[in-house]
Amino acid sequence: MRDFPQAPTAAFLFDLDGTLIDSVYQHVVAWRQALSGMGIDLSVWRIHRRIGMSGGLFVSALLRETGLKLSREQIDELQTHHAEAYEQQAHSVRPLPGAVELLGELTERGVPWAICTSGYARTARLALGLLGLPDDTPMVxxxxxxxAKPDPDLFLAGAAFAGVDPTHAMVVGDSVWDLLAARRAGALGIGVLSGGYGRDELERAGAFRVYADPADMLDRLDELGVRQSD
Structure with missing residues (x-):
């Protein structure tokens, strides 16, 4: 029988907050607390719309909307206050439904994956224990x-961790910033609704498929080319 070329190995690159762990609103509250501590009063919905960006870009975008000015030192201080406020709430964060099982299933089937988050290691690595993952889990x-997002750097690095070309990766995220970064990396975007963005927003940002949460995605892995025989 004639040998035909094999399909290249695909990998999944997961955002963290709102995608694998239910932490978006803890981040929103932490940012509001940090902002209030510096005399900046912003509505929660304005903060939520920017979750998923890097902290520095997040602050710059919010300040642009309000017309306020902060120095580089003040922005750094604000990010530190946010991290401290988030750590105070970390006990209330839980894995999203199906997240642990989804990662376990991909591992069992030999499908490479990595976690790529705009959060700093100080807060992001707190999630490894929640997800039952070892310290050497591939995480960018x-x-x-x-x-960070919406630039593609995180997902380019994640693809390198997973040992695949970015064009053979599928980025799973809950925000338009994830999907914009995925497009810029040349990866396929997959949206989940568990971070608060709507299906239409995620699809307009480039999501190939949209699932309710990791559990829904796990039930439909065959739609993404992951089959029982893999």
Missing amino acids: TRDMVRR
Whole structure:
């Protein structure tokens, strides 16, 4: 029988907050607390719309909307206050439905994956224990790249961790910033609704498929080319 070329290995690159762990609103509250501590009063919905960006870009975008000005030192201080406020709430964060099982299933089937988050290691690595993952889990954090989402650096680094070309990766995220970064990396975007963005928003940002949460995605892995025989 004639040998035909094999399909290249695909990998999944997962955002963290709102995608694998139910932490978006803890981040929103932490940012509001940090902002209030510096005398900046912003509505929760304005903060939520920017979750998923890097902390520095997040602050710059919010300040642009309000017309306020902060120095580089004040922005750094604000990010530190956010991290401290988030750590105070970390006990209330839980894995999203199906997240642990989804990662376990991909591992069992030999499908490479990595976690790519705009969060710094200080807060992001708290999630490894929640997800039952070892310390050497492939995770790319803000500390490790030059720019975070919506730039593609996190997902380019994640693809390198997973040992695949970015064009053979599928990015799973809950925000338009994840999907914009995925497109810029040349990867296929998959949306989940568990971070608060709507299906239409995710599809307009480039999502090939949209699932309710990791459990829904796990039930439909065959739609993404992951079959029982893999």
